[in-house]
Amino acid sequence: MKLKSRIITLGVIGLFLSCATNPFTGKQTMAFVSNDQLFPTSFQQYNQVLSESNVEKGTARAEMIKRVGERIAVAAERWLNANGHQGYLTDYQWEYNLIDDATVNAWCMPGGKIVFYTGILPIAQSETGVAAIMGHEVAHALANHGQQRMSAAYIQQGLAVAGNIALAKDEQTLGIFNQSYGVVSNVAGMLPFSRSHESEADRIGLYLMAIAGYNPDEAAELWKRMSAHSGGKSTPEILSTHPSNDSRIAELNALAPTAKAEASKFGIQSFRPIGKF
Ligand SMILES: [Zn+2]
Numbered sequence: 001m002k003l004k005s006r007i008i009t010l011g012v013i014g015l016f017l018s019c020a021t022n023p024f025t026g027k028q029t030m031a032f033v034s035n036d037q038l039f040p041t042s043f044q045q046y047n048q049v050l051s052e053s054n055v056e057k058g059t060a061r062a063e064m065i066k067r068v069g070e071r072i073a074v075a076a077e078r079w080l081n082a083n084g085h086q087g088y089l090t091d092y093q094w095e096y097n098l099i100d101d102a103t104v105n106a107w108c109m110p111g112g113k114i115v116f117y118t119g120i121l122p123i124a125q126s127e128t129g130v131a132a133i134m135g136h137e138v139a140h141a142l143a144n145h146g147q148q149r150m151s152a153a154y155i156q157q158g159l160a161v162a163g164n165i166a167l168a169k170d171e172q173t174l175g176i177f178n179q180s181y182g183v184v185s186n187v188a189g190m191l192p193f194s195r196s197h198e199s200e201a202d203r204i205g206l207y208l209m210a211i212a213g214y215n216p217d218e219a220a221e222l223w224k225r226m227s228a229h230s231g232g233k234s235t236p237e238i239l240s241t242h243p244s245n246d247s248r249i250a251e252l253n254a255l256a257p258t259a260k261a262e263a264s265k266f267g268i269q270s271f272r273p274i275g276k277f
Pocket residue numbers: 136140193197198201241242
């Protein structure tokens with residue numbers, strides 16, 4: 001693409017970027033699309049994934065995923081309400097599903113659509129481990145990290161977006177959507193979260209799990225176990241989008257007392273037993 005048309009493209013993109021302060025990060029974030037444009041596509045894609053997958057219903061572990069998800073959602077709502085952000089979750093339609101699949105992954109799409117794969121459960125090891133993953137993935141969604149990855153991918157590809165974006169209408173856009181939200185089964189095409197997005201999701205996720213009554217000390221242990229599985233064939237897919245290292249684990253440990261202090265503001269003085277399964 002010629003420089004001039006590139007500049008025009010960026011200009012057009014600039015026109016339609018909306019800028020808002022995210023309550024979870026306190027940062028101005030830019031997104032191409034508003035929730036009412038994005039969520040219908042998200043919900044549609046989510047249902048598509050479910051229809052093509054072996055969704056486990058009514059088992060103890062499927063109920064556990066739902067229970068943890070509901071508690072994390074309540075924690076998010078309580079935190080937002082306490083911090084003067086009533087209504088932030090109005091358009092959310094929370095849903096928590098467990099897919100019977102060896103893939104070691106879990107994700108949350110815009111609007112609160114969550115999937116856990118059974119393959120991640122042995123590494124989660126406990127309900128508290130599930131809460132650590134759930135808190136982290138929900139945090140990415142609440143902080144609009146997917147939208148930001150999507151915007152970055154648009155700019156990289158020099159795509160102009162105009163007016164009323166009908167996200168699902170063309171394949172290229174849908175491809176970017178799927179890459180940005182980790183819906184694709186081909187991990188090679190998925191975009192990793194940046195280091196700063198990971199730090200944000202770790203911090204917010206710790207708060208959420210603690211306010212939901214799960215011990216935040218377990219988060220560092222979880223990511224240690226995840227890292228221990230890397231290398232060779234068994235590298236967890238979640239690590240391809242969530243780069244993890246020693247400094248991250250140290251940060252999680254350092255942040256755990258802050259998360260406990262935050263939870264105590266909501267009357268949480270002690271945490272549920274780890275609950276290994
Ligand atoms: Zn992450």
